[in-house]
Amino acid sequence: MAGPLSSYRLSARPEGGSGRGRRAERGSPSRSNEVISPEILKMRAALFCIFTYLDTRTLLHAAEVCRDWRFVARHPAVWTRVLLENARVCSKFLAMLAQWCTQAHSLTLQNLKPRQRGKKESKEEYARSTRGCLEAGLESLLKAAGGNLLILRISHCPNILTDRSLWLASCYCRALQAVTYRSATDPVGHEVIWALGAGCREIVSLQVAPLHPCQQPTRFSNRCLQMIGRCWPHLRALGVGGAGCGVQGLASLARNCMRLQVLELDHVSEITQEVAAEVCREGLKGLEMLVLTATPITPKALLHFNSICRNLKSIVVQIGIADYFKEPSSPEAQKLFEDMVTKLQALRRRPGFSKILHIKVEGSC
Incomplete structure (x- = not known):
């Protein structure tokens, strides 16, 4: 699905949208007075078995055959997993898809783009006119799926989908179990988290770390972490991050989410032994996986996590020199960073670390 969505628009013509389309539908097997032969029924049954495995783009093309x-291609039974990515879409297109998504249990919108900017349109005008421009269509999708939707993923859709998307989900999809919302322009705020928590109490997996670099780096804050802990004490997997996350919020999160098994911290301030001790004092006893992305951490902090979190099976540390130094190109910074990486790597020789500690250094082979 790597190109613009012109092919989608061609494939997703509404039923009876033109005179020729209406003529084609005349005598359709869906008409009650038409007798469908056993051969046709067998063929459709076979197509149902195949089409349930097709992706969204292929289903749209199959409907044109x-x-x-x-x-079969426009039957809700084959539209259980909807994936739109790397494409230029409009709100009307999403609204059109909604008619076939009444049984969807998974919806993923990733790296979507709005219309192209007009020649005489300034960047500011373009940004204003496209802000939240897909949310009306998304609302139609969420309303159609309703309580059937269990998984919602929205990522890398800057400006065209804001955190209002999660507010819409709280209104229509109260059975959600896994939610991902990641944005560099509109990170989720505590008000929307509260609304999502009020409407969707069954969420066990939540990924809401802002994308980096973020235009509102402090919007996702300690207050958001505290709200998450109050709304979903039964969370099993959580991904958070950003400059606004501190020890107070992380400690509150650990205290409230006692069942947490997977914790991902993305672009959080340095985790020292003192921070690790404060967070582990409040909880995380059942933690099985800790992922630190662009989050500096000291060897002593890692040792503390491993000693307190007895169920840890994997610690993934993904770091780069820019996470530690403002001038990463300087020889002094590079030398200090090499020493830090060496100390982290040395932990793998300690008992209990060799199999669980994975260190990935940005830019290294």
């Missing part, structure tokens, strides 16, 4: 393929 013939009348029987269209019948």
Whole structure:
């Protein structure tokens, strides 16, 4: 799905959208007075078995092959997993898809783009006119899926989808179990987290770390972490991050989410032994996986996590020199960073660390 969505628009014509389309539908097997042969029924049954494995783009193209393929390709039973990525879409397109997504249990919108900017349109005008421009169509999708939707993922859709998307989900999809929302322009705030928590109490996996670099780096704050802990004490997997996250919020989170098994921290301030001790004092006893992305951590902090979190099976540390130094190109910074990495790598020789500690250094082979 790597190109613009012009092919989607061609494939997703509304039923009876043109005179020729209406003529094609005349005598359709969906009409009650038409007798469908056993051969056609067998073919459709076979198509149902195959089409349930097709992705969204392929389903849209399959609907253009013939009348029987269209019948199956536009049946809600094959639209259980909806994935739109790397494409230029409009709100009307999403609203059109909604008619087939009444049984969808998974919806993923990733790296979507709005219309192209007009020649005489300034960047400011373009940003204003496209801000939240897909949310009306997304609302139609969420409303259609309703209580069937269990998984919602929205990522890398800057400006065109804001954190209002999660507020919409709280209104229509109260059975959600896994939610991902990652944005560099509109990170989720505590007000929307409260609304999502009020509407969707069954969430066990939540990924809401802002993308880096973030235009509002402090919007996701300690207050957000505290709200998450109050709304979903039964969380099993959580991904948070940003400059606004501190020890107070992390400690509150650990205290409230006692069942947490997977914790991902993205672009959080340095985790020292003191921070690790404060957080582990409040909870994280059942933690099985700790992922630190662009989050500096000291060897002593890692030792503390490993000694307190007895169920830890994996610690992943992904770091780069820019996470530690403002001038990463300077020889002094490079030398200090090499020493830090060496000390972290040395932990793998300690008992209990060799199999669980994975250190990935940005830019290294």
